[in-house]
Amino acid sequence: MLGYTGKILNVNLTSGEMQEEILPDEVYQMVLSGVGLGVYLLYNRIPAGADPLGPENILGFVSGLLTGTGSLVTGRWMVVCKSPLTGGWGDANCGGNLSPAIKQCGYDGIFFSGISPIPVYLFIDNNGPQLLPAEPLWGLDAITSEEQLVQTHQVKKKPYVAAIGQAGENLSLISGICNDGGRIAARSGVGAVMGSKRLKAVVLSGTKAISSNDPARIKEISKELSAKIRKSNLPNIPGGLLPLGGMLLGGMKKGAPMDGMIMAGLMKRWGTIANNTMGVVNGDSPLKNWGGSVKDYSYKYYKNLNPDRIIKCETRKYHCYSCGIGCGGLVDISGLNGSTYKHTHKPEYETCCAFGGLVMNKDMDAIYLINELLNRAGMDSISAGTTVAFALECYEKGILTREYTGGLELAWGNAEAIAALVKLMIAREGIGDLLADGVKVAAQKLGNGSAEYAVHAGGQEPGMHDSRFDPLLAIHFSGDPTPGRHTIGSAQYYDVLHLWEKVSWAPNVGAYLKADEYIPSETLALKAVACSCYKELTDGAGGCLFAMVLGVEHWQLFEWLNAATGWEKTPDEFMEIGKRIQTLRQMFNIKHGIDPMSFRLHKRMAGEPPLKEGPLKGRTVPIEPMLRLYWQAFGWDQNGAPTTETITALGLNELLQPAS
Numbered sequence: 001m002l003g004y005t006g007k008i009l010n011v012n013l014t015s016g017e018m019q020e021e022i023l024p025d026e027v028y029q030m031v032l033s034g035v036g037l038g039v040y041l042l043y044n045r046i047p048a049g050a051d052p053l054g055p056e057n058i059l060g061f062v063s064g065l066l067t068g069t070g071s072l073v074t075g076r077w078m079v080v081c082k083s084p085l086t087g088g089w090g091d092a093n094c095g096g097n098l099s100p101a102i103k104q105c106g107y108d109g110i111f112f113s114g115i116s117p118i119p120v121y122l123f124i125d126n127n128g129p130q131l132l133p134a135e136p137l138w139g140l141d142a143i144t145s146e147e148q149l150v151q152t153h154q155v156k157k158k159p160y161v162a163a164i165g166q167a168g169e170n171l172s173l174i175s176g177i178c179n180d181g182g183r184i185a186a187r188s189g190v191g192a193v194m195g196s197k198r199l200k201a202v203v204l205s206g207t208k209a210i211s212s213n214d215p216a217r218i219k220e221i222s223k224e225l226s227a228k229i230r231k232s233n234l235p236n237i238p239g240g241l242l243p244l245g246g247m248l249l250g251g252m253k254k255g256a257p258m259d260g261m262i263m264a265g266l267m268k269r270w271g272t273i274a275n276n277t278m279g280v281v282n283g284d285s286p287l288k289n290w291g292g293s294v295k296d297y298s299y300k301y302y303k304n305l306n307p308d309r310i311i312k313c314e315t316r317k318y319h320c321y322s323c324g325i326g327c328g329g330l331v332d333i334s335g336l337n338g339s340t341y342k343h344t345h346k347p348e349y350e351t352c353c354a355f356g357g358l359v360m361n362k363d364m365d366a367i368y369l370i371n372e373l374l375n376r377a378g379m380d381s382i383s384a385g386t387t388v389a390f391a392l393e394c395y396e397k398g399i400l401t402r403e404y405t406g407g408l409e410l411a412w413g414n415a416e417a418i419a420a421l422v423k424l425m426i427a428r429e430g431i432g433d434l435l436a437d438g439v440k441v442a443a444q445k446l447g448n449g450s451a452e453y454a455v456h457a458g459g460q461e462p463g464m465h466d467s468r469f470d471p472l473l474a475i476h477f478s479g480d481p482t483p484g485r486h487t488i489g490s491a492q493y494y495d496v497l498h499l500w501e502k503v504s505w506a507p508n509v510g511a512y513l514k515a516d517e518y519i520p521s522e523t524l525a526l527k528a529v530a531c532s533c534y535k536e537l538t539d540g541a542g543g544c545l546f547a548m549v550l551g552v553e554h555w556q557l558f559e560w561l562n563a564a565t566g567w568e569k570t571p572d573e574f575m576e577i578g579k580r581i582q583t584l585r586q587m588f589n590i591k592h593g594i595d596p597m598s599f600r601l602h603k604r605m606a607g608e609p610p611l612k613e614g615p616l617k618g619r620t621v622p623i624e625p626m627l628r629l630y631w632q633a634f635g636w637d638q639n640g641a642p643t644t645e646t647i648t649a650l651g652l653n654e655l656l657q658p659a660s
């Protein structure tokens with residue numbers, strides 16, 4: 001009765017052996033579930049130096065601690081493993097309905113080791129788990145595979161499926177794992193790990209109850225939030241005015257705490273695409289492979305990304321499990337360039353930017369189709385778009401020639417060629433094979449100075465938010481154990497989280513000069529640490545980022561956690577759990593030989609040299625001293641390794657002794 005099941009399933013794909021494992025309550029008290037449970041278990045279970053695509057890597061599907069307890073916007077599931085993209089800790093998460101489905105099978109997590117001799121999928125219902133042959137599904141896209149598996153296994157309740165598409169099967173290092181008709185846990189190359197194990201899918205059909213310690217209290221908190229979300233509708237501002245809002249916000253010299261409920265209004269109306277045009281104008285969206293500005297990608301280009309035009313194609317809104325916000329939407333794109341796809345997930349902001357401004361494309365119809373191609377193949381749109389941008393710039397500079405591209409004219413904004421390139425990357429054909437593993441690998445293979453145009457941090461392509469616009473973001477892009485991650489923290493997040501209202505050590509800076517954010521300081525470092533700890537806590541609970549940014553007074557994570565578990569922890573004690581999870585993720589990297597300083601931003605991301613025009617003109621981010629202060633504030637040494645004192649204080653020293 002504690003919000004978690006206390007049980008995981010271990011599946012050895014080499015032998016086919018499956019074993020349930022009971023975990024003590026203390027583990028959950030230390031790291032919650034979700035990403036925390038994943039890294040706690042895998043720290044010792046994956047040996048140092050293990051090949052991420054070999055049998056020693058372990059791939060875990062883990063539910064959030066709060067999932068299914070009656071709390072709101074807490075239905076995200078986490079996938080965890082050693083990342084083949086960075087060589088260090090890997091995790092990714094996704095919404096939909098898979099997180100409760102894991103718990104309804106009686107488990108907090110399902111962990112796969114070994115490599116199956118033939119393609120298989122795991123099916124679980126109330127009678128237990130079975131490994132079943134998946135040869136007929138191998139080669140199919142993730143959505144078609146999901147549809148076939150649902151048809152095969154649906155009795156009464158619809159089973160929920162996580163599957164890889166062709167990208168994961170082809171071991172693309174930028175592939176992810178899909179669920180709920182094309183939603184994707186996209187980052188860290190998790191799809192390639194699943195493909196390397198010859199695991200096509202996981203099909204979950206259990207109906208076990210999910211309980212909690214104090215359902216009445218959970219309901220009370222949820223009711224309060226529901227009412228606020230209902231009231232959060234925005235006035236009827238047309239999407240065409242959003243660039244003006246971006247211009248005003250971008251031009252402000254000061255930042256200040258804001259009420260996060262405005263995010264609920266934006267998300268309900270448009271979803272993440274609310275940032276499509278605002279971001280171009282204020283400098284948040286990286287353009288022309290991080291080398292351009294709104295002067296290059298001007299109104300005649302970005303007007304086509306107006307979110308109103310996209311939601312006009314929506315056939316219905318989409319809500320993940322337990323979500324009252326519903327930022328998603330299904331669109332009908334049948335008829336576009338011969339497409340027959342109906343009811344596909346609309347492209348997110350990240351995809352619109354990665355295949356819009358980043359590659360100088362103004363053809364929104366092409367973005368719909370590319371989005372669908374990637375969601376079906378299970379390829380990360382951030383990494384894919386960044387890799388296409390790299391190829392376009394290499395073509396412009398003469399490093400890639402028409403001969404090399406198989407005749408494709410890789411000019412900036414050539415939508416037809418860009419879509420063709422994406423298809424080649426998915427199939428690993430021709431030049432697509434060079435690009436299918438992301439920019440770092442492509443530049444290593446291509447040589448000839450191409451590394452200059454390969455924008456990444458530690459091997460992972462960065463999210464579509466510019467670190468020159470928000471230097472706190474630069475700390476997370478570079479300092480997080482899964483680098484290139486835009487979802488951990490930023491000045492904008494910090495301003496809406498209001499952590500200082502509940503956490504004793506979170507700085508309450510009030511209004512501040514944005515220019516000060518470009519100067520390394522202990523306050524800035526502490527803000528970044530607070531963001532990291534709170535995000536890891538959120539990922540342990542199964543929370544969604546877009547609920548997290550409503551702020552602690554609205555999305556009451558600490559209170560729900562206590563009500564679900566019966567614990568009586570203070571916010572400071574919960575933040576200590578976040579710190580423990582983050583420290584464990586970093587310890588994993590150190591164990592696997594990663595030098596944290598090697599996760600440095602590509603120099604363009606730090607403004608070296610600074611842009612000569614546009615809203616980010618002249619801005620540079622002194623990332624190295626910022627990182628050192630961030631590590632110090634975490635209790636890690638100046639090279640980013642957690643110190644023995646910190647490890648001991650967090651109760652993690654026992655993990656350093658290999659299990660006997």
Ligand code: SF4
Pocket residue numbers: 073095096267318319320321323324325326327328544545546547
């Ligand atoms: S806010 Fe959007 S992504 Fe988050 S849980 Fe709700 S529908 Fe899913």
